[in-house]
Amino acid sequence: MVGRWCTARRRAGSREARRTVPPTACRVPGPVRSAALTAVLATTAALLGGPALAADAPADYAFAGDARRIEGGNGTADAAALEPGATYRSSLPRNGVLSYRVELDASSDTYVSVTAVPGSAGEVTAVDGIRVRLRDADGNSCSTDSATFGAAHSPRPVTAWSRREIVPGATRCQESGTYYVTVERTRPQDSPPRAWDLELAAVTEPRPAAADAPTTPAPWDSATPEPLAGEPQRRPGGQGFAHATPVGQGVWRDDIRPGQTLFYEVPVDWGRRVHATAELDGSGDTSGYATGALHLALHNPVRGEVDDAAKGYAGRRTTVGLAPLPPVDHANRYAADGQVAGMRFAGAYYLVVHLAAQVADDFGEGPFGLTLRVRLSGAGRAGPQYAGESRPGGLFEVSAQDRVAAPENGPADGGAADGGAADGDDLAMKAVAAGGIGTGSLLLVGLGVWTAVARRRA
Secondary structure, rough: OOHHHHHHHHHHHHHHHHHHHOOOHHHHHHHHHHHHHHHHHEEEEHHOOOOOOOOOOOOOOOOOOOOOEEEEEEHHHOOEEOOOOOOOEEEEEOOOOOEEEEEEOOOOOEEEEEEEEOOOOOOOOOOOEEEEEEEOOOOOEEEEEEOOOOOOOOOOOEEEEEEEOOOOOOOOOOOOEEEEEEEOOHHHHHHHOOEEEEEEEEEEEEOOOOOOOOOOOOOOOOOOOOOOOOOOEOOOOOHHHHHEOOOOOEEEEEEEEEOOEEEEEEEEEEOOOOEEEEEEEOOOOOOOOEEEEEEEEEEEEOEEEEEEEEEOOOOOOEEOOOOOOOOOOHHHHHOOHHHHHHHHOOEEEEEEEEEOOOHHHOOOOOOEEEEEEEEEOOOOOOOOOOOOOOOOOOOOOOOOOHHHHHOOOOOOOOOOOOHHHHHHHHHHHHHOOHHHOHHHHHHHHHHHHHHHHHHHHH
């Protein structure tokens, strides 16, 4: 688990966190690694601006530690600049349209995602949310996307994405120059008055080096995969995209409270398919009902939403699953179906689970047991040879450690994909909890173990 944590943080975390985690720390074996080093790394991340010390951040979302603070402009004249490869934090008022600008070349696809975090205060409507548009310097629309809270009326982080794609034969939004991203609420008249926090991420994807790259998605089996069986391994979910918990194929367990959102990161290589279901335990009280209570969504490596599903909760065990999705293929971007088009690149996909705040009205504050079943199928293969580097680098690839975490034909029985390390992790953490070791003591113990291991290796 620590190996996956190190891989993810060095690739997607803050610059400070990447410098803080040495490669040797990722190779410390067994439960000692989990009990000591996980505490050290988590404490280090908190000290560097992670969720533990972000006093001004809503409790249900942890922003990227290296997110830059910016203010959106009121128009193109004062639009705030976005740099591809960077993450930003901003704020969206109830009324008005915010503007941001980004300089694009004439050869790369560009994606800008915007995650709105409304916090837990104030009621929201089903059609309330955010709308994101990308336009060229002449005002021509390149893309429009919106994300709403849905039937549950529960405040949660919602993400919309905009994109500029270089398409053979297209004439609009193909030139280099300044482009503008606008963000607004979809239903401001019915929206809570408080400003919403925003997390923006701009990324670029180079074109394939081969001029004859396929432009038609390959046929695929649209039958719904069987949910993965087996005993679950405990994996606490993260609180944001930058802090998502890495998991591979398997059955994973956590607790969730009404109003809470959990994030998991799943590496999906070229040619592979991902399917997931989320199960909520029964409460013992079946006298109430919460509409659209359990919400599951899949986001691609640029945070664009690929698919989502929700189901009501009546106090009995409830399961919600994603629709069948195609294998990851570069040519999927040319599909008319939005779900197929979203599966356009390899990399870290995100499973986002939300439990509606209204569940507490009839069933209490919980926590409720949550089981996430993740199945990866299909044979991995080489992807396109890109003509350049993505920004940030390595975004559209799966590392060697990611492949270990999510092996082809992984544990079909739902067991841990890391050779049983999950059992050791759980036992070690239970021992720490039972012993009542405080954070400071655990930090010192972890540093001692880290130092001893480093000396022994030297």
